Amino acid sequence: MSENDGFVRNNINQFAFMYRLIDIMLIQLCLALASLLYIDKYDTKYFMLGLIANLSFIFFAELFALYRSWRASSLKEMLFYASAAWVMTLFPIFVFLFFTKQTEYFSRVVLGTWIISVTILLCAWRVLFRQILFAMRRNGRNTRSVGIVGLTKRGIDLYNEIQNHPETGYKITALFDERGPDRIEDKYLDYFRGGIDEAVRMAQEGKIEILFIGLPMQATDRINGVLKALGDTTVDVHILPDMFTYNLLHARMGHVGEMQTISIYDSPMKGGYQIMKRLEDISLSIGILALIAIPMLVIAAAIKLTSKGPVIFKQDRYGMDGKKIKIYKFRSMTTQDNGDDIKQATKGDTRITPLGAFLRRTSLDELPQFINVLQGDMSVVGPRPHAISHNELYRKQINYYMLRHKMKPGITGWAQVNGWRGETDTVDKMEMRIKYDLFYIRNWSLWFDFKIVIFTVLRGFVGKHVY
Structure with a gap:
């Protein structure tokens, strides 16, 4: 079983605005080119059809979380959701054509060419841009510096994942643990910087962008102390789930009046x-x-x-x-x-x-x-x-x-x-x-x-x- 745990909310993609803009322009451009090449016209009706497609695609893309960060996710999954969003977009397009009784106005060849070309290009430009990003990250650019607090099993697993997948853009900067260097395995010593106090100091100095906390969930006092100290920094903080949080089922924040709650067992069907x-x-x-x-x-x-x-x-x-x-x-x-x-x-x-x-x-x-x-x-x-x-x-x-x-x-x-x-x-x-x-x-x-x-x-x- 190799899927990502479904507990953590999706990251925001720093390129999300550019992705949206490219998708919108691509949908309109494909329609315009297909119209001009086949029927030698691109009028306001064709533009309106493209605009409906733009709005519908953005809606379904947001529904499928298409513009989240795909750093460590499957290319096939990203292409599947891009294609699925476009297929879903066709429904409001056909409904619009049917109820406005304008199906005969639009060329079937133009529409067919448009639908196929958009499907191909939505996937193709994502594949190309992903390869460019991966190449940049392998060469040390577009990376984010990472620190891991706690060399527990979860912390070590994360360390190995990052080291084995440089294309994600995460770069190990420091490892922290309350044990001394004499109790740390040799292969981790190059990144070992000390205990929790040193992690907080490096975060305050801006030497770490993301800090993962791999301490056991039973160590609530230690975790609370780390989180309180990191509240004085701008570092992104993530907690690595252990067996307790693994048994949570679609945990999410909620409210009852002014009272904040956390669901422990919940359904994803919301x-x-x-x-x-x-x-x-x-x-x-x-x-x-x-x-x-x-x-x-x-x-x-x-x-x-x-x-x-x-x-x-x-x-x-x-x-x-x-x-x-x-x-x-x-x-x-x-x-x-x-x-x-x-x-x-x-x-x-x-x-x-x-x-x-x-x-x-x-x-x-x-x-x-x-x-x-x-x-x-x-x-x-x-x-x-x-x-x-x-x-x-x-x-x-x-x-x-x-x-x-x-x-x-x-x-x-x-x-x-x-x-x-x-x-x-x-x-x-x-x-x-x-x-x-x-x-x-x-x-x-x-x-x-x-x-x-x-x-x-x-x-x-x-x-x-x-x-």
Whole structure:
């Protein structure tokens, strides 16, 4: 699991204004060039269309946090969000053309050329500028001086990350620890400058731009002392999370009246993110249902012809926030267990029909759940829903088990594409599934969902422990 922890708010990109300006100019310029080259005109109507595109793109780009700092983030993720923002921009453009009845005024060739060229150039200039920035940072320019307080495991991990990735522009200037030089490993001595008092002094003198505090969270008095002393400086201060903060789930600041609060366990599905996730689910489920409609009819007929009982099996599960929902599956067993004691399917299970065994191995029995997605009870990507009896069993044995219900259950998920699907005959197996589920919730993004969908297509439909 290599995603960034989803706990820290995104950094502001120092080039954000320039990025916005380039995007706005590029969208208008591509439209103007396409118009002039093909129909030899670029009038106010075309300009207004470009202006609508500008405003819409900036809105969706802000929604996707496209203008945040990408110093230490994936290029593929940045390009994905740039493309996604432009694709979303097309919807208000088409709505405008439809309701103003001006679709015939605008050349389809011009619009097609414009849409394709903007998609390519939005990505191309970002790739080029990123490479220029990385080259500058490797040569020691556009860097920020970094100090780390506390050579704990988290502090050492950060040190290694910075040293191994000079393209991020972070440059280790100093390491601080209350232990003396005789207790510090030799490879850190070149950067070792002393204890916390020395860190504060260097920050006050402006020799450090960013200071990371890697002290254990249990050392509250020491951390408070450092933060109080650093309040007399202009250094940027970050605290490296340890196991305590790692277990926070989308922690954020809040208010109740004049009282400030911090949420410990929260869902990422708030505001714009909830809208983005729902749009993703609707578009994916409609597209997939259109493709699988005929195969579903064939499967339904095969079930009816090969065994007695209904085609669709409905079972109670926990959904978002632990609320009970009914999920749909193609019936794969001779029984329809939905009570307080449900036995998981095992190898050679006599309850499974011959056709059902094939459906379960290939996950084809779960295709009707795309209807659950359209209804809003499930998501395409999310933690897999467990039978209620299994929930009640494992919530007593596995820490943080119920936090997986901070998102809608999914047809596929991060645990499934990493091999943790099918029978969970031991607590250890279920713990691993929950570990991956919570990792997904902490690090949720549209890009993460996109990767899981791709992995599902490539490797997620079969499994050696699925019976």
